[in-house]
Amino acid sequence: MALSPMDVTQFAAVDTARAARMLSEVRSARLSGGRVPVAPRPVIEQSWERMLRSGVDPEHDFRAGLLSPEEVRRRRESSPLRHVLPVLREGLLSVADVAHHIMVVADDDGRVLWREGSAPVLRRADGLGLELGADWREEVVGTNGVGTPAVTRRPVQVFASEHFVRSQATWTCAGAPLTDPRDGRLLGVVDVSGPLETMHPATLAWVDSVAKLAEARLRELHVRSLERLRAVGAPVLARLDGRALVVDRDGWTAAVTGMPYVDRVALPRPSAAGTGWLPSFGACLLEPLGEGWLVRAAGEPVAHGAVRIVLDLGQPRRWSVRVLGGAEAWARELSPRHAEVLYLLAVHRAGRSAAELAQDMFGAPARTVTVRAEMSRVRRYLGAYLDHRPYRFCEDAEVEVLLPDDPRDLLPHSTAPAVTDRRRPAPGRPEGRPASGS
16 A cells, blocks of 8 residues: 555554554664655654754663753743643643543753653653653654654654654654744643554644644733733833833833834843843833833934844754844844744845745745735844845845754754755755855
8 A cells, every 4th residue: 555655644543553564664764774665754754864963873762861850840930831731731631631642741942841641651651751851852862742843843743663763663642832922932842642552643733723722822921911011111101201111021012102112122131220222222221110121212322333143043943143243232032934034134145025035935926925024023123234125134234144063954943945955965065064154
């Protein structure tokens, strides 16, 4: 029976044992360099390629030290995911227990912070090392439903020998990333796991839908926090002359006076009371106010002068932009989409039209509305250093791009055609040597 890569999980729902045997053959052939009977699904094959490059041993599992109970407790108390546990439990646990699954919630470091569900399945998970405080990053334990969604930034189901490490081949899991709706930052992953025979093709859609409900809850909590801050800040702003605004600790605006409303400002990191300089705002005074900051203009904006912009894409899951020189240095963590956009502008210093960026990002030049919306968001914090028509970095800005050691690890979450093309080593350049991005 010939199966396309996308048919495997559907087939597994009908004949789990046969699908597991077939995937075992696929894995063995792929790792030995032989001819595979069925191509692995693209998301699995790409993960296997990362594992082979990083040196994960497919025949022997590796378990990093567990976090201490005290450290697990500390991370739980500081994680924003604690606010959405009721949503995750309500959406997943009642069905998971009946279906002989467990729910696993890990933080952005891949550390398991919560683990609940069927008691027998929890005991089987112990044998795999899927314990509280365990490190389930992809680069540590191979392709799996916790670590792989954190890298790809999209839901992933891993069945049987789709797991890279052989000891996990009796397991099935489906995980979805949980991101901060304020800035796209990865907060962690929610995963539903269980023995091989519990696999169902609808599990992934179920987990993804509950993850989206959790992110909606986070958005709701953020709106409420801004409303509380607005109630504190509005009377203060009413007594001030000139430009001022009240923002939360992440720079999201609660209230403004004397200036057009902006959704967010890029606060210095770390933020501290006193004088400072904000992009698109200028010299300012920062004063603590409630759960945020009162930002007041301290004079006319300072001229930028020579500026160096460093786009750091060298880390597997965290990307940032740093602005050095000018009035004051500052940095900002980037969402996956903004990392893509700024990378494309950095490698096309002459600029890209909205249609060209749409082709680069989506393979569809007509999607200019989406591109313009993203560029509008980028310009809120980097607008002083960007031109438009076409979109490009200012000519007098020096732009440096820090890339992964291996070009195939460039923005692994991205499906943008222009990014996937650049993951392929250029002719004449040894594998592992990234192209210059400056």
